[in-house]
Amino acid sequence: MKLRFGQSTCARNRQTRSKSRVLHFAAVVLPALSGIVLPGCERNVSSKPTGTPVTIATPLGLPTVPIPVHNPVTADAIALGRKLFYDRRLSNQSTLSCASCHLPSHDFSDPHRISLGFHGAHGTRHAPTLFNAAYLPSQFWDGRAASLEAQVIGPAFNPVEMDNTAQGVVANLEKDPEYPALFQKVFGTPDITIERVENAIASYERTLLSGNSAFDRYEFGGEKTALTAQQIRGLAIFRDPNRGNCAACHTINAHYALFTDGKFHNIGEGVDDEGKFDDTGRFDRTHLASDTGAFETPTLRDIAETGPYMHDGRLKTLDAVIQYYAGQGNSNPFLDKEIKKIHLSAQDRGDLVAFLKSLTGNTPLDEKPAPERAVHP
Amino acid sequence: MKPHLKIVACLTLTVSAAMSGCSKSSTRHATMPPAAPAPNYFKVDPATAGSVSGSIRYQGPRPARKPVDMSNEPACVDANHGKVYEDSLVVGPHNALANAFVYIEKGLEGKTFAPAPSPVTIDQKGCWFRPHVLGVQTGQTLQIVNSDPVTHNIHPMPQVNREWNHSQGSGDPPMNHRFTKAEVMIPIKCNIHGWMHAYVGVLDHPYFAVTGDDGKFTISNLPPGTYTLAVWTQTLGDQQQTITLAPRGSARVDFTFHGK
Numbered sequence: 222m223k224l225r226f227g228q229s230t231c232a233r234n235r236q237t238r239s240k241s242r243v244l245h246f247a248a249v250v251l252p253a254l255s256g257i258v259l260p261g262c263e264r265n266v267s268s269k270p271t272g273t274p275v276t277i278a279t280p281l282g283l284p285t286v287p288i289p290v291h292n293p294v295t296a297d298a299i300a301l302g303r304k305l306f307y308d309r310r311l312s313n314q315s316t317l318s319c320a321s322c323h324l325p326s327h328d329f330s331d332p333h334r335i336s337l338g339f340h341g342a343h344g345t346r347h348a349p350t351l352f353n354a355a356y357l358p359s360q361f362w363d364g365r366a367a368s369l370e371a372q373v374i375g376p377a378f379n380p381v382e383m384d385n386t387a388q389g390v391v392a393n394l395e396k397d398p399e400y401p402a403l404f405q406k407v408f409g410t411p412d413i414t415i416e417r418v419e420n421a422i423a424s425y426e427r428t429l430l431s432g433n434s435a436f437d438r439y440e441f442g443g444e445k446t447a448l449t450a451q452q453i454r455g456l457a458i459f460r461d462p463n464r465g466n467c468a469a470c471h472t473i474n475a476h477y478a479l480f481t482d483g484k485f486h487n488i489g490e491g492v493d494d495e496g497k498f499d500d501t502g503r504f505d506r507t508h509l510a511s512d513t514g515a516f517e518t519p520t521l522r523d524i525a526e527t528g529p530y531m532h533d534g535r536l537k538t539l540d541a542v543i544q545y546y547a548g549q550g551n552s553n554p555f556l557d558k559e560i561k562k563i564h565l566s567a568q569d570r571g572d573l574v575a576f577l578k579s580l581t582g583n584t585p586l587d588e589k590p591a592p593e594r595a596v597h598p
Numbered sequence: 599m600k601p602h603l604k605i606v607a608c609l610t611l612t613v614s615a616a617m618s619g620c621s622k623s624s625t626r627h628a629t630m631p632p633a634a635p636a637p638n639y640f641k642v643d644p645a646t647a648g649s650v651s652g653s654i655r656y657q658g659p660r661p662a663r664k665p666v667d668m669s670n671e672p673a674c675v676d677a678n679h680g681k682v683y684e685d686s687l688v689v690g691p692h693n694a695l696a697n698a699f700v701y702i703e704k705g706l707e708g709k710t711f712a713p714a715p716s717p718v719t720i721d722q723k724g725c726w727f728r729p730h731v732l733g734v735q736t737g738q739t740l741q742i743v744n745s746d747p748v749t750h751n752i753h754p755m756p757q758v759n760r761e762w763n764h765s766q767g768s769g770d771p772p773m774n775h776r777f778t779k780a781e782v783m784i785p786i787k788c789n790i791h792g793w794m795h796a797y798v799g800v801l802d803h804p805y806f807a808v809t810g811d812d813g814k815f816t817i818s819n820l821p822p823g824t825y826t827l828a829v830w831t832q833t834l835g836d837q838q839q840t841i842t843l844a845p846r847g848s849a850r851v852d853f854t855f856h857g858k
Contacts, residue, residue: 494764494773536767541749545765548751548789552762567670 268416270298270424271409277428280582282437284477286355286427292370292420294427297407302425304403305418310393312383319376319422322348329429330527334534336382344381345500347534350527352431352582353520358483362516362532363503369423374415387415394418431522431582439579441476448579455576458569462562465546465573469559470518480522480580485515486557489550490531496553500533513555525578539577543570640709642819648847649818654809654829656695658857661687666793673748674725674791684793685730686832687857694813695855697731698831699783699799701806702817703838705825711803713737717774720786720796722750722766727786727796731832733806734798736780742766742773751789754798756781763789783830797832822847829853 272295277286288294309315322336323329331348346362354360359367366372376382385393394400394413401411408417436456438447448456458465460473471480485503492498492514503512516532530536536545547565550556565573663683668674688696717739721728725746734740744750744766752773753763759777766773777784777800788794799806807815822845828838834855841849 489765492764494775496762541767544749544751544767544790548749548753548765549763551764 266408266410266412266414266417268408268414268420269293270295270407270420272297272407275299277430280430280432280437280584282432282434282441282478283353283430284356284474284479286430288427289368289370292423294424295407297403298421298424299428301403301407302421302423305394305422306425308394310397311385311390311418313385313389315393317383322376322382323351328352328431328523328526332528334529344379346532347529349519350431350523351426351429352522352584353429353479355427355430356479356483357481357517357520359517362519363506364485364517365506369426370416370419373419373422390415390418429584431584434522434582435579436576437478437582440473440478449575451572451575452579455572455574455579458565458573459576464564464569466559466562467546467573469562470557471521480520481518483517485512485517486559487512487514487516487553487555488546488560489514489553489556490516490535490545491533492551492553498553502532511555514553515555515557521577521580523581525581539574540570543573543577637710637712639712642821644819646822646845647819648822648843648845648849649816649820650825650827650841650843650849650851651814651816652851652853653813654695654698654700654815655693655813655852655854656687656689656834656857657693657854660689661857668725668791668793671725671748671791673746677724677746678726682724682726686795687834688811690811690813692813694809694811695831695834696809696811696813698809698813698815698829698853698855699731699733699797699806700809700815700817700827700829701733701782701799701801702803702820703826703828705823706803706805709803709821711735714804717741719743719772720752720798721745722752722788722794725750725788725791725794727788727794729796729808731783731797731808732799733808734777734800735804736778736800736802737776740775740777740798742775744768744770749790750794752786753789754784754786756784759784759800782828797830799830827851829855831855 269291270293274288274293275296277288277294279286292298305311306319309318309321311318322331324331329351334347336344336346336348349362354369359365360369360372366374374387391413400413404413404417405411407421435447435452438444439453440456459467459471462469470482470484470486472478472482473480487502491500491502498504498514501513503515503517504510506512524530525539528537528539530539530542536542543565546560546563547570549563550560666682666684668678668682685697690696713735718732718734719741720732721743723745725748742752747768749765749767751763751765753761754775755761756777758779758781762775764773777798780800780802782799782801783797784800786796786798805817805820807817809815820843822843824840824842826838827841828836830836834857837853837855839851839853841851843849
């Protein structure tokens with residue numbers, strides 16, 4: 222435990238940005254480690270890619286991908302990020318890559334209800350799709366990471382997920398004959414740091430986009446035959462505040478549709494018979510009672526391919542999800558008021574399921590390299 | 599901004615791992631009733647206890663039974679192999695009235711009874727609540743089972759107890775619920791299937807019964823005394839009669855409900 226803190230402090234020191242929080246943290250938690258000098262902590266290595274920034278082409282139905290100033294996307298950064306994404310050496314004992322839980326063949330989500338962690342230890346949540354995560358204002362079901370860059374450290378340091386440490390990752394990658402040259406190509410020097418790993422993976426994640434679905438061609442492409450009559454009815458129900466009311470949270474804008482408002486809502490999923498949540502979701506971050514059992518609205522892109530559903534993967538099929546909403550969820554003191562507005566007839570339910578199946582994009586196979594091909598031996 | 603976040607992420611990851619463990623057990627504890635001093639439960643003396651029994655009849659026209667339309671839920675149609683009829687008025691042979699809820703309404707004031715230890719079960723089977731009318735004691739467990747291939751959302755609509763609704767998918771484990779206050783009757787519906795209805799009577803004593811197709815009821819192990827015996831029916835209103843039960847007595851009370 223001490224080592225893990227020590228190493229990540231080192232990683233932060235490398236950035237030489239001393240925010241008050243860092244100092245506070247160090248003062249409170251690390252007095253015992255303050256005398257230890259960790260190798261490699263003194264140098265200041267830039268983690269900004271140096272090549273020519275590229276624009277990420279967006280498929281029909283998606284807005285421009287937001288790119289942070291400190292991490293411009295370059296072709297080399299995407300390539301490096303992709304390689305890292307499939308590299309099992311990001312985990313302790315090289316057992317898991319990001320793709321082990323975000324399976325390209327499962328539209329970058331996990332067919333298991335709860336993601337199996339390192340050595341098969343159980344986590345508590347279902348791994349969501351990474352498609353269009355680039356647009357989310359915060360990452361994870363409880364929004365605990367504010368960016369794709371900040372999110373990488375989540376899986377890599379979550380003992381249940383990848384059980385590794387910053388230094389462990391760096392040491393693993395430094396042993397590889399190819400990586401220093403690749404890092405040099407992207408960042409100008411061959412140094413391998415955890416920030417560089419994060420930035421490269423984030424750049425790759427920004428290319429995981431799903432759009433140009435039948436829905437997009439109908440809604441934004443003027444192709445009136447792209448949806449079936451049943452799907453068109455389903456879309457109307459999805460939007461109707463007195464029937465599906467789905468678009469209240471799974472938003473559709475005038476020129477694009479992310480199917481998420483990026484906000485946190487309690488839809489009653491995961492509450493027990495006594496009205497209590499084992500996983501209190503957003504509350505863990507804010508400690509606001511009203512956030513109890515609230516989770517970040519997930520996108521519905523490629524939803525037919527990414528089951529099981531919900532933060533705990535409890536609902537196995539889209540039918541089950543729609544039936545869940547048709548029953549107006551599970552009552553609890555923090556249930557979002559929008560859920561009470563849902564009224565679905567049996568036909569509405571069938572139409573909604575048909576509509577959800579129109580949200581599968583046509584992302585080329587090349588975005589989904591077979592893990593065998595991509596994982597480094 | 600970024601280093602901030604990482605500390606938060608790093609710290610909370612470790613801390614939350616530790617916390618989620620204890621918060622789990624603390625929620626479990628929190629749901630247990632607080633360790634109040636054991637209530638002074640009334641002990642029925644078997645040497646003096648008696649019983650009240652009788653039958654409930656229906657007089658009047660037999661309205662044609664209304665078939666229930668489940669056609670928009672094929673799985674429910676399949677589960678029933680044929681027509682399903684509304685069960686708001688069920689009259690058996692010899693004008694016997696089924697589904698009447700018979701209970702002691704007055705006469706037990708001041709006595710506290712231990713909740714029955716075994717649960718009462720309501721099953722959602724064939725997209726139908728079984729039984730249609732049932733009784734539980736306050737504090738007794740109502741076990742809710744879904745035997746259907748579809749999701750149900752059970753929704754009791756009490757006036758004095760807490761209202762709640764909970765979805766139960768096919769194959770989900772039974773749910774357990776306890777009512778805290780006496781209330782006759784609490785309608786129950788399924789939020790998904792509009793034709794599904796049940797009624798649960800909650801009493802703070804064990805003296806209640808529901809008539810079957812023979813219209814008969816028996817309430818036993820009742821201490822001697824004077825009581826108001828009440829009958830609730832879904833569509834024919836309520837009736838009361840006063841009874842006096844001698845030690846080891848057995849009272850017989852019949853009721854007749856008139857249809858229009």
